[in-house]
Amino acid sequence: xxxxxxxxxxxxxVNGVMIGxxxxxxxxxxxxxxxxxxxxxxxxxxxxxxAGFIAAGMASTVGLxxxxxxLIAIVGMVALGFGLERVVLRPLIxxxxxxxxxxxxxxxxxxRGVAVVLFGASTLAITMPxxxxxxxxxxxxxxxxxxxxxxxxxVFLVGFTWFFLKSRTGIAMRAVADSQTVAMAMGxxxxxxxxxxxxxxxxxxAIGGIIWGAMLGVDNQxxxxxxxxxxxxxxxxxxxxxGAVVGGLVIxxxxxxxxxxxxxxxxxxxxxxxxxxxxxIVLMIRPEGLFGRRLIERV
Amino acid sequence: MFHREAGVFKTNYAADMALYPLPIAKWxxxxxxxxxxxxxxxxxxxxxxxxxxxxLIAIVGALGLNILVGYTGQISIGHGAFMSVGAxxxxxxxxxxxxxxxxxxxxxxxxxxxIGAVVGxxxxxxxxxxxxxxxxxxxxxxxxxxxxxxxxxGGTQATIQLxxxxxxxxxxxxERQIYPFLMAFVVIAIVATLNLVRSxxxxxxxxxxxxxxxxxxxxxxxxxxxxxxxxxxSFYAGVAGALESYYLGIANYEQFxxxxxxxxxxxxxxxxxxxxxxxxxxAIFVTLLPxxxxxxxxxxxxxxxxxxxxxxxxxxxxxxIFGGLIIFFLVVEPDGLNRLWRNIRNYFRIWPxxx
Numbered sequence: 243x244x245x246x247x248x249x250x251x252x253x254x255x256v257n258g259v260m261i262g263x264x265x266x267x268x269x270x271x272x273x274x275x276x277x278x279x280x281x282x283x284x285x286x287x288x289x290x291x292x293a294g295f296i297a298a299g300m301a302s303t304v305g306l307x308x309x310x311x312x313l314i315a316i317v318g319m320v321a322l323g324f325g326l327e328r329v330v331l332r333p334l335i336x337x338x339x340x341x342x343x344x345x346x347x348x349x350x351x352x353x354r355g356v357a358v359v360l361f362g363a364s365t366l367a368i369t370m371p372x373x374x375x376x377x378x379x380x381x382x383x384x385x386x387x388x389x390x391x392x393x394x395x396x397v398f399l400v401g402f403t404w405f406f407l408k409s410r411t412g413i414a415m416r417a418v419a420d421s422q423t424v425a426m427a428m429g430x431x432x433x434x435x436x437x438x439x440x441x442x443x444x445x446x447x448a449i450g451g452i453i454w455g456a457m458l459g460v461d462n463q464x465x466x467x468x469x470x471x472x473x474x475x476x477x478x479x480x481x482x483x484x485g486a487v488v489g490g491l492v493i494x495x496x497x498x499x500x501x502x503x504x505x506x507x508x509x510x511x512x513x514x515x516x517x518x519x520x521x522x523i524v525l526m527i528r529p530e531g532l533f534g535r536r537l538i539e540r541v
Numbered sequence: 542m543f544h545r546e547a548g549v550f551k552t553n554y555a556a557d558m559a560l561y562p563l564p565i566a567k568w569x570x571x572x573x574x575x576x577x578x579x580x581x582x583x584x585x586x587x588x589x590x591x592x593x594x595x596x597l598i599a600i601v602g603a604l605g606l607n608i609l610v611g612y613t614g615q616i617s618i619g620h621g622a623f624m625s626v627g628a629x630x631x632x633x634x635x636x637x638x639x640x641x642x643x644x645x646x647x648x649x650x651x652x653x654x655x656i657g658a659v660v661g662x663x664x665x666x667x668x669x670x671x672x673x674x675x676x677x678x679x680x681x682x683x684x685x686x687x688x689x690x691x692x693x694x695g696g697t698q699a700t701i702q703l704x705x706x707x708x709x710x711x712x713x714x715x716e717r718q719i720y721p722f723l724m725a726f727v728v729i730a731i732v733a734t735l736n737l738v739r740s741x742x743x744x745x746x747x748x749x750x751x752x753x754x755x756x757x758x759x760x761x762x763x764x765x766x767x768x769x770x771x772x773x774x775s776f777y778a779g780v781a782g783a784l785e786s787y788y789l790g791i792a793n794y795e796q797f798x799x800x801x802x803x804x805x806x807x808x809x810x811x812x813x814x815x816x817x818x819x820x821x822x823x824a825i826f827v828t829l830l831p832x833x834x835x836x837x838x839x840x841x842x843x844x845x846x847x848x849x850x851x852x853x854x855x856x857x858x859x860x861x862i863f864g865g866l867i868i869f870f871l872v873v874e875p876d877g878l879n880r881l882w883r884n885i886r887n888y889f890r891i892w893p894x895x896x
Contacts, residue, residue: 525678
């Protein structure tokens, strides 16, 4: 192991925080759907990729300005969320968990194929109107895209926390997640809130897709960030907005530190490996995660 | 299969538990199996037999996954990784120790079973979505380990080459020659699975799937049986992986990545959860799907797309059809191909007096 070096460690930490907040952005979409509908979205990465493709396709192929193409991506993802909920997820309500898991895996496969057929296999670029000049934070420099991602993430965290705690819609959504039958008896239109949750997840995925796409470029590899969602949400708790952000931060930092210190020794790849080790440990010790709701089971 | 049941009056439990309700069912089954074993290599082309061989390997793997997912109700997205454990174990034993296939294939299975049981340990505490994610982690960690530990991967390409197995000095080089070899394993796997699921262990699996807490209350040791399920399922996976690397002549982690795990899950779901025949049908269906898609597009797609476009579109269209079919079956026919087959059979069983 290389010797401990404070400034190097601080750089790694800041990078970890930045990337972690961007993971949190993607994890938020996952948490929203789980919190409101109890469905597990294995296609979250593909959602992000698809949104990135729409934005990049509109900007580079059609030649629309950034804000217009971003808006089209958001609207498109909302429509996709509504549509998928109606066609795929609604018939599966009340079915075993593996049915939903497999349906979203199938969905992931479809989205990956459709994206390449529609937009081509080459890597598209998204240029955000923030410039490329790294921003100097005093002790480290960060790319502006990551800073935007971090800020958006924090805004979403605050916004969704308020939404679920205070707004009428958010409270209704929590009621639906808690017990669909009781929510129905209280006069809540359960189906409407399911559709709404998928649409909201579409918005979050669209913004995640634009920011991630701007950082990495858009091709079908972008969907792989979806694999990072699972360690984040397991660590934070599947149904916790705060958990998504804290989980994202921890995973980002772990990833950055292990990559910085261990990659030179074992020759790369620790970045993809370390988050899953953390996840396994969490699953063994505290399966519901840091902020998740503990399930009590009865026959 | 094709008989009419008349006068089936079961008077004891042994008759009720028998695999076949009537002797004639046994004979038709044996006749069909025998016909297939003899005819397929004789009359099909070399290419057709090579596809059948791939299907045979897939059947072994799908049977294993169905024991875990269909019969025990535990989700696993790590089946491909267990196959890779079997493949690398067998390849190492062949290449460095020179052991014959009839030792290395089962040993590959046992190695996979050991790893599978370790992965199954968390299943005591977690289930459903959490278990799915844990097995996903196992898939990625096993893949990473194979790729990054030279002692396992056998070099920088993570590839081990091994020769086709040989019988009495004759190497099974041709598709037609390796076909009976693979078929033997499939027959053993099918018979073993049929017998497993009606045994005490299989009934415990089904009880755990249907209601695990209730199963524990009636005295089933859930932890033990969940581990059994993981180990047995991984054993099948390991054997399938070893067979695949024998068949392809190469053991490489890239042929057992996460998309393979998803393919096998699709086989089990499209075929029918908790059904042996379903696993077979699902394996046939999912293996044939990309081949049929490609043949269809190559003949018809030329009218719509240019040839260069077609090459990039085919794999993506395959993804779309594959995902679409999974969703279609989940929404429309959750019990899969097995149920379709049973519906057809039940219709004809009482035909033409179906009132």
